[in-house]
Amino acid sequence: MKKNINAAVYETHGNPADVVRVESRSWPAPADGEAVVEMRAAPINPADLNQIEGKYPIRPQLPATPGFEGAGVVVDLGRNVTNIAEGALVILPHNIGTWRDAAAVKADELVVVPAGIEPVHAAMLKINPMTAWRLLHDYVDLQKGEWLIQNAANSAAGRAVIQIARELGYKTVNVVRRVELIDELRAEGDDIVLVDGENLRHEVKDATNGAPIRLGLNAVGGDSALRLANCLAPESTLVTYGAMSLQPLKIPNGLLIFKDLRFRGIWINKWYDNATKQERIEAFQRLFEMAKRGLLKTKVEKAYPLSDAKAAVTHAAQGKRSGKIIFEFQ
Amino acid sequence: MKKNINAAVYETHGNPADVVRVESRSWPAPADGEAVVEMRAAPINPADLNQIEGKYPIRPQLPATPGFEGAGVVVDLGRNVTNIAEGALVILPHNIGTWRDAAAVKADELVVVPAGIEPVHAAMLKINPMTAWRLLHDYVDLQKGEWLIQNAANSAAGRAVIQIARELGYKTVNVVRRVELIDELRAEGDDIVLVDGENLRHEVKDATNGAPIRLGLNAVGGDSALRLANCLAPESTLVTYGAMSLQPLKIPNGLLIFKDLRFRGIWINKWYDNATKQERIEAFQRLFEMAKRGLLKTKVEKAYPLSDAKAAVTHAAQGKRSGKIIFEFQ
Numbered sequence: 001m002k003k004n005i006n007a008a009v010y011e012t013h014g015n016p017a018d019v020v021r022v023e024s025r026s027w028p029a030p031a032d033g034e035a036v037v038e039m040r041a042a043p044i045n046p047a048d049l050n051q052i053e054g055k056y057p058i059r060p061q062l063p064a065t066p067g068f069e070g071a072g073v074v075v076d077l078g079r080n081v082t083n084i085a086e087g088a089l090v091i092l093p094h095n096i097g098t099w100r101d102a103a104a105v106k107a108d109e110l111v112v113v114p115a116g117i118e119p120v121h122a123a124m125l126k127i128n129p130m131t132a133w134r135l136l137h138d139y140v141d142l143q144k145g146e147w148l149i150q151n152a153a154n155s156a157a158g159r160a161v162i163q164i165a166r167e168l169g170y171k172t173v174n175v176v177r178r179v180e181l182i183d184e185l186r187a188e189g190d191d192i193v194l195v196d197g198e199n200l201r202h203e204v205k206d207a208t209n210g211a212p213i214r215l216g217l218n219a220v221g222g223d224s225a226l227r228l229a230n231c232l233a234p235e236s237t238l239v240t241y242g243a244m245s246l247q248p249l250k251i252p253n254g255l256l257i258f259k260d261l262r263f264r265g266i267w268i269n270k271w272y273d274n275a276t277k278q279e280r281i282e283a284f285q286r287l288f289e290m291a292k293r294g295l296l297k298t299k300v301e302k303a304y305p306l307s308d309a310k311a312a313v314t315h316a317a318q319g320k321r322s323g324k325i326i327f328e329f330q
Numbered sequence: 331m332k333k334n335i336n337a338a339v340y341e342t343h344g345n346p347a348d349v350v351r352v353e354s355r356s357w358p359a360p361a362d363g364e365a366v367v368e369m370r371a372a373p374i375n376p377a378d379l380n381q382i383e384g385k386y387p388i389r390p391q392l393p394a395t396p397g398f399e400g401a402g403v404v405v406d407l408g409r410n411v412t413n414i415a416e417g418a419l420v421i422l423p424h425n426i427g428t429w430r431d432a433a434a435v436k437a438d439e440l441v442v443v444p445a446g447i448e449p450v451h452a453a454m455l456k457i458n459p460m461t462a463w464r465l466l467h468d469y470v471d472l473q474k475g476e477w478l479i480q481n482a483a484n485s486a487a488g489r490a491v492i493q494i495a496r497e498l499g500y501k502t503v504n505v506v507r508r509v510e511l512i513d514e515l516r517a518e519g520d521d522i523v524l525v526d527g528e529n530l531r532h533e534v535k536d537a538t539n540g541a542p543i544r545l546g547l548n549a550v551g552g553d554s555a556l557r558l559a560n561c562l563a564p565e566s567t568l569v570t571y572g573a574m575s576l577q578p579l580k581i582p583n584g585l586l587i588f589k590d591l592r593f594r595g596i597w598i599n600k601w602y603d604n605a606t607k608q609e610r611i612e613a614f615q616r617l618f619e620m621a622k623r624g625l626l627k628t629k630v631e632k633a634y635p636l637s638d639a640k641a642a643v644t645h646a647a648q649g650k651r652s653g654k655i656i657f658e659f660q
Contacts, residue, residue, distance in 0.1 A: 057584065243587070256594065
């Protein structure tokens with residue numbers, strides 16, 4: 001008999017620290033075509049907290065186990081699994097609930113991580129680096145040497161944007177809210193780092209010598225999104241992937257009519273749902289190549305054991321962190 | 331010696347009734363490649379008033395003659411004009427200033443109107459019907475039988491949308507601000523006419539049996555634009571071509587991220603600048619075909635002689651008109 005596992009669970013939507021608890025369950029048995037994955041690491045993302053709060057557009061059946069991403073090791077195989085071996089490090093799909101010691105998952109939906117990438121690193125490639133990858137591929141056909149601009153540049157996705165842009169030969173204007181982040185991001189070798197504010201447009205123009213910027217990436221919304229839009233060249237695109245300010249975009253009609261700006265958005269889980277397996281694998285291969293060179297590492301502020309889930313979600317809900325809050329499993 | 335002409339002119343930006351006056355000029359002489367057009371009709375569009383007020387994104391050199399559109403008859407040809415004959419009814423380009431008795435224009439930039447279309451009718455095809463044509467062609471690849479939704483449905487462009495949509499086999503949900511417009515638009519045989527309001531989304535859903543609406547056309551902005559956006563299916567596009575409310579669009583981040591709505595805009599004068607001559611001619615041919623059957627007629631509330639320009643622009647600035655204010659020339 002295998003030991004029991006722990007899983008985080010919530011039965012009603014609400015403040016995560018109030019509604020998330022940890023319960024014991026029996027060890028998962030793999031059905032036909034399934035693999036059992038023993039979790040190694042899973043982050044707490046804003047979307048996880050939103051879903052627990054009931055503010056996410058998809059509500060799971062309750063009770064539910066949170067966790068849109070994570071990585072673990074295959075420890076057991078059901079019948080008719082040919083694509084995966086025991087011992088493989090794998091990334092889990094987004095509909096499993098990763099905040100648990102182990103899960104039985106359709107083997108087909110697991111992404112095998114190549115050697116040379118640590119579990120904690122692998123556990124945080126699926127949402128933020130993949131969002132960054134798609135942001136730089138699916139909206140504007142930038143040429144090498146062209147500029148893009150982003151706010152929330154110090155976020156996990158923002159840092160991935162910086163690294164992927166450098167791989168692809170694009171230059172980045174990185175906008176942050178706090179002056180103390182400038183040196184830290186500049187130390188990463190970024191092209192330009194500026195503090196958001198009313199004068200942003202002129203500072204950007206000075207810093208880029210007025211070069212046209214055809215892609216803006218917005219994870220803040222509200223006034224910050226508008227300031228980004230005002231930095232863009234005519235016929236450019238602003239892609240929204242986050243809403244840290246919780247404020248809607250305010251778009252003067254003239255930016256649409258006369259400047260021909262295009263406003264789009266991305267939801268990475270939807271991208272996974274719509275992508276073919278081949279498209280998913282191809283995108284991951286490129287992320288893995290970068291990860292093996294030590295890139296696309298998401299900074300961690302603190303790792304918690306799953307048994308401390310309440311403390312972990314409380315910590316994750318605080319602003320001004322230096323990195324992610326994650327679960328590490330024994 | 332030919333007689334002098336009158337031309338409207340303004341020397342400073344300001345309230346149109348204050349700054350527009352009419353002055354006498356010598357009869358225009360055609361340069362090489364030019365034709366002299368004696369004007370027949372020219373409307374007063376909102377963009378004309380905006381430009382006089384200095385609120386338009388392009389400011390002309392002052393003094394300037396207003397008027398983005400109009401039609402007239404070719405009465406004189408310069409040397410090396412082979413594409414056009416005296417007596418032809420033509421539509422003028424948008425950079426001439428049509429509020430004048432006659433103008434010398436590059437013959438290449440004139441669009442010849444086929445027989446069977448009256449000058450007043452021809453004079454108002456270039457902006458509103460062409461905007462409607464582009465709105466229905468350049469943004470979403472609708473299939474016959476599909477729905478679109480628009481606000482300001484009783485505007486000149488809105489009525490053109492209704493007629494062109496019918497030609498193309500699309501069904502329209504037409505949103506108006508005043509209940510007294512419902513019967514008038516329904517009499518045109520429109521599919522659905524609704525009064526804008528908080529309950530719009532549910533009324534639309536009832537009226538269309540919940541069919542997905544993949545294209546929204548916005549000439550109002552502000553809350554009305556958001557109500558349109560909320561009627562759209564995921565991955566749909568809202569195209570803005572006017573801003574009657576003078577309020578910016580307010581776009582909740584979730585409409586971009588989770589619903590994947592796309593927000594675009596169109597500026598028809600820019601379309602003309604970017605289009606090839608062949609593209610312009612092809613689009614006009616289709617509008618002319620409809621116009622010959624009596625369609626795409628813009629309603630006129632009152633025609634003024636150019637000498638009454640002040641009264642005309644004052645009238646045009648009033649809301650709740652039943653049609654355009656135009657200049658008719660002797």
